[in-house]
Amino acid sequence: MDTPEQFQEKCATVFHPELRKNKELERFRVSVKNENALTIIEALSALAQPTRLGVFRALVAVEPQAIPAGELARRSVVPQNTMSAHLAVLMRAGLVASERRGRSILYRASLPAFQALVTSLVRDCCDGRPELCAPLLSQFSPCHVSKGALP
Amino acid sequence: MDTPEQFQEKCATVFHPELRKNKELERFRVSVKNENALTIIEALSALAQPTRLGVFRALVAVEPQAIPAGELARRSVVPQNTMSAHLAVLMRAGLVASERRGRSILYRASLPAFQALVTSLVRDCCDGRPELCAPLLSQFSPCHVSKGALP
DNA sequence: TACATATATCCACTAATCTGGATATATGGA
DNA sequence: TCCATATATCCAGATTAGTGGATATATGTA
Numbered sequence: 480m481d482t483p484e485q486f487q488e489k490c491a492t493v494f495h496p497e498l499r500k501n502k503e504l505e506r507f508r509v510s511v512k513n514e515n516a517l518t519i520i521e522a523l524s525a526l527a528q529p530t531r532l533g534v535f536r537a538l539v540a541v542e543p544q545a546i547p548a549g550e551l552a553r554r555s556v557v558p559q560n561t562m563s564a565h566l567a568v569l570m571r572a573g574l575v576a577s578e579r580r581g582r583s584i585l586y587r588a589s590l591p592a593f594q595a596l597v598t599s600l601v602r603d604c605c606d607g608r609p610e611l612c613a614p615l616l617s618q619f620s621p622c623h624v625s626k627g628a629l630p
Numbered sequence: 631m632d633t634p635e636q637f638q639e640k641c642a643t644v645f646h647p648e649l650r651k652n653k654e655l656e657r658f659r660v661s662v663k664n665e666n667a668l669t670i671i672e673a674l675s676a677l678a679q680p681t682r683l684g685v686f687r688a689l690v691a692v693e694p695q696a697i698p699a700g701e702l703a704r705r706s707v708v709p710q711n712t713m714s715a716h717l718a719v720l721m722r723a724g725l726v727a728s729e730r731r732g733r734s735i736l737y738r739a740s741l742p743a744f745q746a747l748v749t750s751l752v753r754d755c756c757d758g759r760p761e762l763c764a765p766l767l768s769q770f771s772p773c774h775v776s777k778g779a780l781p
Numbered sequence: 782t783a784c785a786t787a788t789a790t791c792c793a794c795t796a797a798t799c800t801g802g803a804t805a806t807a808t809g810g811a
Numbered sequence: 812t813c814c815a816t817a818t819a820t821c822c823a824g825a826t827t828a829g830t831g832g833a834t835a836t837a838t839g840t841a
Binding site for chain 3: 713715
């Protein structure tokens, strides 16, 4: 099991917004042989299920804290083994990280992976089309302005 | 069939970032009885398939232009009826709009719906947690700066 | 009206996903 | 060492998703 830092670095390398670099617009069925594409789809699939979306949201909400698997199961009101299966899906998609502490395994959200997913999706908007991006950015301006975090 | 403008307005009302308003963090299995949650999951599911993700990307790339169903099928290298089924999924998720012109049915991306999806996802980041949002925003700064579109 | 073109729908098959009881594995404590 | 606790894994059944041939429907043209 990686340290949290190591895991975060690993997740940061999962997604590479390279899809649009190879100009496959003429053949836009995303090839499943393309690692990046499969990972994006895997991540979308992982979140496209009620229990898993709820779990991911809860983990993001408490980040950088972690929640034990059993606790996630209880709060989701699903059997322990079902939650284990769900967490495995999120793990495989790189959206969560886990760490064993005694008898418990704690899970936390991987924000870099989430960031990469959103970036990959929004890339469609920004890539040479800033006029499409601006309305999207405006959604976050209350958050943005409040911290004056403009780089 | 709605006009493009009417359809865009309709899509803009599909997503409401209300989930986190009702403080269901203690019960974070997203209820399928909640319309908004089902739509988010439907949208994620719709994009979590290679052909459909590719189609959506292509449509976003040419927005506000539209592409006929047959053209989408040819360029995706899938049979016509398979593409029709995929487009139906995207339609049901509200991510695309269609309009018949003669024998063809043209499809275009619904950017408001896409925006709402991303907003809903990123809401997890921004909602009272701007320090989590800033790194995400920095991803778009090249795009942002180039147009000086800060609201 | 007949034929052509474009695309949705039907239908059936296969594969994948979800779910939960049962069991295996890992760790803690007496 | 034995028992308890936490959770992953196994297994099977039910459900859903993806796919493509065949057919139905909608529109265009002569």
